[in-house]
Amino acid sequence: xxxxxxxxxxxxxxxxxxxxxxxxxxxxxxxxxxxxxxxxxxxxxxxxxxxxxxxxxxxxxxxxxxxxxxxxxxxxxxxxxxxxxxxxxxxxxxxxxxxxxxxxxxxxxxxxxxxxxxxxxxxxxxxxxxxxxxxxxxxxxxxxxxxxxxxxxxxxx
Amino acid sequence: xxxxxxxxxxxxxxxxxxxxxxxxxxxxxxxxxxxxxxxxxxxxxxxxxxxxxxxxxxxxxxxxxxxxxxxxxxxxxxxxxxxxxxxxxxxxxxxxxxxxxxxxxxxxxxxxxxxxxxxxxxxxxxxxxxxxxxxxxxxxxxxxxxxxxxxxxxxxx
DNA sequence: TATTGTTATACTCTATAACTATA
DNA sequence: TATAGTTATAGAGTATAACAATA
Numbered sequence: 030x031x032x033x034x035x036x037x038x039x040x041x042x043x044x045x046x047x048x049x050x051x052x053x054x055x056x057x058x059x060x061x062x063x064x065x066x067x068x069x070x071x072x073x074x075x076x077x078x079x080x081x082x083x084x085x086x087x088x089x090x091x092x093x094x095x096x097x098x099x100x101x102x103x104x105x106x107x108x109x110x111x112x113x114x115x116x117x118x119x120x121x122x123x124x125x126x127x128x129x130x131x132x133x134x135x136x137x138x139x140x141x142x143x144x145x146x147x148x149x150x151x152x153x154x155x156x157x158x159x160x161x162x163x164x165x166x167x168x169x170x171x172x173x174x175x176x177x178x179x180x181x182x183x184x185x186x
Numbered sequence: 187x188x189x190x191x192x193x194x195x196x197x198x199x200x201x202x203x204x205x206x207x208x209x210x211x212x213x214x215x216x217x218x219x220x221x222x223x224x225x226x227x228x229x230x231x232x233x234x235x236x237x238x239x240x241x242x243x244x245x246x247x248x249x250x251x252x253x254x255x256x257x258x259x260x261x262x263x264x265x266x267x268x269x270x271x272x273x274x275x276x277x278x279x280x281x282x283x284x285x286x287x288x289x290x291x292x293x294x295x296x297x298x299x300x301x302x303x304x305x306x307x308x309x310x311x312x313x314x315x316x317x318x319x320x321x322x323x324x325x326x327x328x329x330x331x332x333x334x335x336x337x338x339x340x341x342x343x
Numbered sequence: 344t345a346t347t348g349t350t351a352t353a354c355t356c357t358a359t360a361a362c363t364a365t366a
Numbered sequence: 367t368a369t370a371g372t373t374a375t376a377g378a379g380t381a382t383a384a385c386a387a388t389a
Contacts, residue, residue, distance in 0.1 A: 046311055047242075047246055048242045048243065049334075050330070051310060051311075051314065052220070052314050052317065052326070052329065052330060052333075053217075053220045053221070053224050053235070053310065053313075053314060053317075054239065055330055055333035056213065056216055056220050056333060057217050057220075057221070057235075058337050059217075059333045059334075059336040059337045060210075060213040060216075060217040061260070061337075062336060063209070063210045063213050063214075063336070063337075064210070064214070067210050078210070078214075082205055082211065085204075085205045086205065089204055089205065103215065103218065150203060153210065154203055154208075156210075157208065157210060160209065160210075160336060161336070163335050164332065164335065164336075168332060169209070171328065172209065172332045172333075173207070173209060173212055175328070175332075176213060176215075176329075177206075177216075178320050179216040179317060179320075179321075180215050180216045180218075180219035180220075
């Protein structure tokens with residue numbers, strides 16, 4: 030085992046890892062760094078990162094529901110209410126009562142909502158290209174793959 | 187360019203990426219997933235992830251200062267005050283006035299603080315070994331390397 | 344002037360509990 | 367019972383402004 034690639038032994042008597050060797054620390058620093066750029070990139074769209082991911086969910090899945098978005102994004106349903114209320118007031122999507130289940134409101138993007146999603150996505154991509162400028166194509170794909178494997182229960186074939 | 191490895195063209199007229207293809211989204215989901223496990227792992231030490239990273243900084247760098255920790259961890263100095271106050275009250279570190287600069291308080295871990303850091307670190311490593319169980323050794327090193335390159339200005343040789 | 348450490352305050356995101364209406 | 371959507375509230379983390387003491 031080389032000293033350049035620190036490994037945290039499960040059976041080791043002493044934990045020799047330092048803060049900077051922890052994957053959780055690197056994940057958090059990288060995520061916060063990205064968030065700062067993403068927040069700035071989305072300013073013209075008047076949407077913060079989490080609300081924007083909700084808008085994207087509606088645009089990518091017209092007819093989705095509040096509960097479904099929460100399951101997909103790992104949010105509590107209590108926390109999506111005010112975000113949806115603001116987007117609805119700004120005319121970015123419409124609610125349509127489900128015919129066969131009165132509890133459900135299906136969400137459909139307006140043209141204005143689709144335009145906002147498109148513009149925000151373009152700016153996010155521009156931001157990410159800067160963020161990833163020091164990684165080549167295969168490294169970017171590898172990073173995306175490794176990250177997804179961390180938190181996603183199963184990997185689709 | 188294969189369809190399996192989505193690439194976000196800077197010059198493309200339309201942004202074709204979906205939410206799940208964004209590196210920022212994967213970073214955030216992975217980081218939140220890790221944070222949940224780390225928070226649970228640190229419960230016996232009675233420290234949340236961010237406060238624990240501060241305790242680790244003191245233990246790894248005895249004699250460091252509040253301002254230096256903030257620069258290293260990317261925190262605002264206003265936000266470290268109450269965290270340090272609690273750790274000090276719990277007897278995890280001591281403050282010692284710097285001889286040549288009266289503004290500075292140098293921070294030194296107590297044995298209790300070192301023990302807490304050691305126990306927390308062991309639990310964090312146990313947690314991370316579970317988190318990374320689907321990645322082999324070279325994949326773990328590669329992930330750590332790629333993450334560090336995202337947010338760190340320079341890479342040491 | 345600049346830095347250290349501090350107080351006060353506000354915002355974002357996340358969490359739990361409790362409620363209604365529908366299934 | 368269980369789910370969808372909502373309200374109220376609290377906690378953690380981050381942000382800015384302002385200040386006193388010191389360099």
